[in-house]
Amino acid sequence: MVETIDAGAHRYVGTAFTAVDSGAIRVHRERCAKVRNRNVDCLKCAAACTSGCISLEDGELVIDASKCVGCGTCATVCPTCALESLNPSDAELKAACLRAVRGDEVVIACSQMEAALGDLLVPGAAAFVVCAGRVDESLLAGLAAEGVGRVTVLCGDCDHCAQRHGRDTAELVAETARQVLATWGDDLEVVVTDVPPASILAEGADEAAAETVRVAYFAQVRSCPPLREAEGVRVGSSAGQDAPKHPAHSLHVMKDGTLPHFIPDRRERLLDALAQLGEPEGDKLETRLWGAVVIDGTKCVSCRMCATFCPTGAIAKFDDADGTLGVTHTPGDCVKCGSCRDVCPADAITLLDAVPASWLTGGNRHRYVMTPRPVSLTDNPHQILDTFRLDFNGDIFER
Structure with missing residues (x-):
């Protein structure tokens, strides 16, 4: 099955990815940063795919499920674990x-x-x-x-x-x-x-x-030998067919106005292993795994879209009883997907590469208090919605 999709069309990207859902690779489309918001730049899976199953050609995402060999490299680079290796797990x-x-x-x-x-x-x-x-x-x-x-x-x-x-x-x-x-x-x-x-x-x-x-x-030999089948697992050219049955997940907005969050199991296991090793001896880490979010209060328009689209909940909304509102950021939960930075309409977010090691296992949480955005409703009762449509290239829909 070959599909060619405009990489900006997040709804179709999510549908196309299900083609590689098989006994070797499981697709969790609700975790994919690109599926959650088309403005996110992440296409790490296409850059790392070893077989040509997922590729980016002339700005279009091309998915050819017949080429999937189940190597799991795409799952290794996926920051949100939207792709999961099953052969072996x-x-x-x-x-x-x-x-x-x-x-x-x-x-x-x-x-x-x-x-x-x-x-x-x-x-x-x-x-x-x-x-x-x-x-x-x-x-x-x-x-x-x-x-x-x-x-x-x-x-x-x-x-x-x-x-x-x-x-x-x-x-x-x-x-x-x-x-x-x-x-x-x-x-x-x-x-x-x-x-x-x-x-x-x-x-x-x-x-x-x-x-x-x-x-x-x-x-x-000019290529890898055929993929060995793990016990009870069908792999190879049948990728995308007879996929294991598992519950479909919804991208419906939750009660707090955000999309569902998920902390990747791999990240939790990594932090658990580090905790077993004791306290960090070094200072800052600069790796592909974690980032630290800094919000420029002079630019922020308090829309809190960063929290809406954050896949892991590393950025979360808060609304206190006294009317104070804003977001919190937990670096240990950040997977450096860049969603917050890419969807911010005011370019108010910087994603730092260097993160103090103590923040990762210490559960540090940073609190950003925001000022409600003034909006006049006298002329147009749909002004808020129209403003968001303008900021997000039309990617806001009425229900």
Whole structure:
């Protein structure tokens, strides 16, 4: 199934994404920042997609479900976890990693490397994923909290792999994990490499033999082998068909005037793992994972659309009994999707990259008191609605 959609048409983007909903990838459209408001710039999934299933061509989002290989790289980069990997799930992958621990090292190998090495691998000595881009920071932090000292992400010859973008994601995740864990005083070593360590090679097979086999395999193969099917999970060309049945979620506005919020499970697991490691030893973190919102009170028009569209509720409305109103911002819940900044009609929001580590696990919450926006209703009873329509390019509908 191939669909071409104007990337600004958020209603159609949400519909098209359901085409990749399968036994390998689950789509939670209500979490997608782009679905929630078309003015949001986020298209990280298209930039990271390894197979061409999700792509941006001449300003249009193209989704070809037949190309989905279920690698999970799109889910790794999605800040709101609107895309969820199921083959294996996060819990299954962590369990496989812990079973594969040798000493204090875990090896995670991509499917291309698994196919290349074949019988040279010690059974159970590594955990396997379709693509190295499947590994995310919550997994690495969880392994560190379990006492693992080194994670080797074994990635195939990416120059001869259709999924080569996954290597870039794996390198990004590794660097982010190193930085975050170092701030918490953990020295987990994360290495992304195409050289298999001796610890996973069968008796009698040395690294030279493994290199010979690997080079010979890559000389013949130009893409990753077919996706292995996990027990009870259908994957591959059937993506988008016979998808698992799970409740559809509504994008209806809640009682407080905001869209539904959801804190990604991965972010909660990441913060839980960091809490197990103790108190942060470093100061500020500057990563892809968190941001800190600053609102310029001289520009803010008090519309609170930032809270309306925030996917996680990191920005939330408050209305006190004395008439005071505004929003609060909780950096630990911020996933740096940029929704607040992109939908602000007054350019009053700055999203800072550097966040004090203590804010993340300490539950710090910043309070922004706002002044109600003066609106005259004498000439037009629909002036408020018309004003919002102007600010949001018509993206406001009467019910």
